[in-house]
Amino acid sequence: MNIKEASEKTGVSSAAIRYYEKESLIPPIDRTEVGNRDIDARIIRRIKFVTQMRAAGMSIENLRRYIELFDAQEDNTKEQKALLQEQLAVMEEKRDDLQAAIDHLNYKLNHFYDHMQETEEELRELEKQHVAKVERENNEAD
Amino acid sequence: MNIKEASEKTGVSSAAIRYYEKESLIPPIDRTEVGNRDIDARIIRRIKFVTQMRAAGMSIENLRRYIELFDAQEDNTKEQKALLQEQLAVMEEKRDDLQAAIDHLNYKLNHFYDHMQETEEELRELEKQHVAKVERENNEAD
DNA sequence: ACTTGCCTTGAAGTACACATCAAGGTTTAA
DNA sequence: TTAAACCTTGATGTGTACTTCAAGGCAAGT
Structure with a gap:
């Protein structure tokens, strides 16, 4: 499987796959005789694993640390x-x-169709108090 | 409250608070006579709200869109x-x-203390098969 | 022979979310 | 009155995680 097919299969761009390989988030990928990447199911699994962890918010750095230990x-x-x-x-x-x-x-x-939305009401109340306070201060300044 | 105290109270850096104000994630902050920010409880609440949403992974852009509607x-x-x-x-x-x-x-x-971790086992099995395959190919090349 | 479409690497560019710096102002304390 | 410790704005710098570009190679189809 070439890198484009792998990209389509995983939803990860070709460039990102190359990047992941460079950063050792996935194992070194086998090459064809002319040097093109030849991606198999094992790599696909690894790419998906990386995607899942990245989506969960793990940084590249931590992910690499983890995978190093893992491997x-x-x-x-x-x-x-x-x-x-x-x-x-x-x-x-x-x-x-x-x-x-x-x-x-x-x-x-x-509560969207309630006449006044209550959560907003809370903040609007604070807002009102704030405006009142500012007005008081302005009056004091006169 | 000056910006440093607000920063300490919220755990958000002064620079980030200024940034949030500039990006309209929090309302315009009142100024003292000399132009320093004077931060009150309302702003603190808003900063904490932003922090919470950011921690949940919402982008600044989406957060602004959301807050715009909200306000x-x-x-x-x-x-x-x-x-x-x-x-x-x-x-x-x-x-x-x-x-x-x-x-x-x-x-x-x-399952960490199981003798072989099962999820890893799965990947290691694929790895072994892969290594074996590579070795076969190398032998063929002799 | 040449266009198309894939691939390669290395370098440079980009978007986001701030952090840091430069240049200056104010207040407080010695 | 001079230093310390805040503050301001605007500009520039930074780290992350890619993306895009440049220059070229290989294979198939017309």
Whole structure:
């Protein structure tokens, strides 16, 4: 499979695949006799793995660190586990933040046709208080 | 409250607060007589809101679009609702991707002390097959 | 023979989200 | 009154993660 087909199969651009190989996020890719990349299922899996982790917000740097350990022969399971747990914590926090924001949006959508939207009402109240305060200050300045 | 105190209170750098104001992610901040920013609880709330959404992966651009609608006086409810729904869909997808990755990592962690980690085993098996294939090819080339 | 369409590498360019710097102003404390 | 410690704006710099470009090679079709 050439790089274009791999790109279509994974949704990752050819340039990005080359970049991932250069950055060792995927293993060295076999070449045809003329030097073109010949991509197999193993590489496709690796590309998809990278995509998933990238979508989850893992940086290239951390991903490479992780994959290095992953691919290593020696079982440095402690480091590996620590790294996984670290990443897991980051991702869970991210998910919770997302969920909070989703809840917020859902609430707004559910109450959308109420005459005054309540979440906005809250902020508008603060806004009103603020405007009143500014006006008071202006009056004092007279 | 000056910008430094606000920075300490929110964990957002002074430069970032200025940037957020410039990009209209937070409302225009009042100034003291000499032109320094005078930050109140309302702004602090807004900064924290931005931080939360940013941590959840929303881009500055989308966040601004969202906040613009949020702050709008006119009730262009249809567009507003459409945009909220759009944003909601994006965020839910992101959350689901995250959850999938979290599940993946959790699985790995739960099976960490198994003699051979199963997910890795799978990849290592492919790796072995690959190496064997390369060796066969090398032998053929002799 | 030549166009089309794929590939290669290395270098340079780009978008985002700030961080840092330069040049200057104000307030406070010694 | 001079230094320290804030502040301002505008410009420029930075790191990340690619994308795009330049220059060329290979293989198939017309």
